[in-house]
Amino acid sequence: MSNALEVTDSTFGDEVLKSDVPVIVDFWAEWCGPCRMVGPVLDEIAAEQDGKVKVVKVDVEANQATAMKYGITSIPAIYMFKDGEVDKQTVGAKPKAALIKEFGLNA
Template sequence: MAQQVTDATFSDEVLRSDKPVIVDFWAEWCGPCRMVGPVVDQIGEEYGDKVKVLKLDVENNPATAMKYGITSIPAIYVFKDGEVAKQTVGARPKAALEQEFAEFLK
């Protein structure tokens, strides 16, 4: 299961990571977020040697969500070398996410 990241830990866990980081921006009340959550967890389990997978609850961590302009969730961002490298918004099936983020999962 993907680890939680917070406003306080975001810089260390994501921006300073030595490998790409997939961050799932979500909220408890968001139905599509609950649908895509297990898919994100599976990607983390399967590709954990290549990417780090984390989840950020936008309700409890508004500073980070605001910093990255998160207005629609679920939003899934890939960070590489401290920068946003790719992003997608909305619930997607696993195959679509794997294709979207293929360059980071190789």
């Protein structure tokens, strides 16, 4: 079971933009091999950062409006939102240590 919350076009605003804590958003698709590789890494980060950072997943196939709004053209695209704004972003599957460093998380 995933520790990341599935969000949709209709729940993105409440779950991400209005969040009291920073949110890591994994823009992914079922058919994407690298997306499936990074999923478990993000689940670990979600468990370890529980209460400090929220991790959510957006299926770009099913939620095209949100993907288009943020210009997602390559996946996995992993964005960090703080106070409703994109703070940091990266594209591609990366190891856990690289994601922790890139997003300024405490290991």
